[in-house]
Amino acid sequence: MASIDSMNALLVDELRDIYDAEKRLTKAIPKLAKKATNDELRSALEEHLDETEQQVQRLEQAFEHLGESAKAKPCAGMRGIIEEGEEHVGEDYDDDDLRDAVIIGSAQRVEHYEIAAYGTAIAHARLLEHDEVVGLLEESLEEEKNADKKLTEIAESVVNLEAANEDEEQSGSRRRFSASSGRSTAQSQGRRRSNSRR
Numbered sequence: 001m002a003s004i005d006s007m008n009a010l011l012v013d014e015l016r017d018i019y020d021a022e023k024r025l026t027k028a029i030p031k032l033a034k035k036a037t038n039d040e041l042r043s044a045l046e047e048h049l050d051e052t053e054q055q056v057q058r059l060e061q062a063f064e065h066l067g068e069s070a071k072a073k074p075c076a077g078m079r080g081i082i083e084e085g086e087e088h089v090g091e092d093y094d095d096d097d098l099r100d101a102v103i104i105g106s107a108q109r110v111e112h113y114e115i116a117a118y119g120t121a122i123a124h125a126r127l128l129e130h131d132e133v134v135g136l137l138e139e140s141l142e143e144e145k146n147a148d149k150k151l152t153e154i155a156e157s158v159v160n161l162e163a164a165n166e167d168e169e170q171s172g173s174r175r176r177f178s179a180s181s182g183r184s185t186a187q188s189q190g191r192r193r194s195n196s197r198r
């Protein structure tokens with residue numbers, strides 16, 4: 001492979017890394033969504049899958065602007081984050097809420113990595129005055145930030161609170177938990193997928 005001998009070559013290299021990361025995510029996000037129990041979490045992940053597919057296309061447009069082929073360069077960082085996430089999510093949890101909390105953590109690691117990668121690439125594209133590329137990357141960066149924010153909201157408002165309550169429940173306050181969440185024990189054990197929990 002040719003050496004990276006200019007800022008332009010560096011930018012192309014960065015975009016190839018992000019391109020690989022996004023393509024990996026189009027396969028990894030559906031797996032996370034499938035394991036999610038909370039409706040809000042699942043739809044946030046599905047929505048971000050659609051965005052990720054558009055981000056892949058934006059990167060292809062960016063390569064086109066730069067007169068470069070859209071080639072992916074294996075992104076070891078994202079591969080590791082995805083592997084670790086799958087490992088954690090696949091562990092045994094006494095309660096679905098606990099797994100949802102882990103899914104959020106994994107997804108947020110992904111988002112933060114991407115936010116960093118896009119931020120650097122945008123700075124370099126700006127230095128090189130590739131305005132169209134800056135615009136495309138900024139659009140994707142905005143989506144990553146919003147996805148991260150949404151996950152934080154879900155973690156704070158729904159999932160982690162319920163996971164914490166499950167602990168409480170185990171220490172003897174089952175009735176209070178069931179009443180406050182508006183859900184029966186049968187629901188909490190078996191029909192979570194159809195429960196919107198708002």
Ligand SMILES: [Fe+2]
Nearest residue numbers: 022052055114
């Ligand atoms: Fe992304």
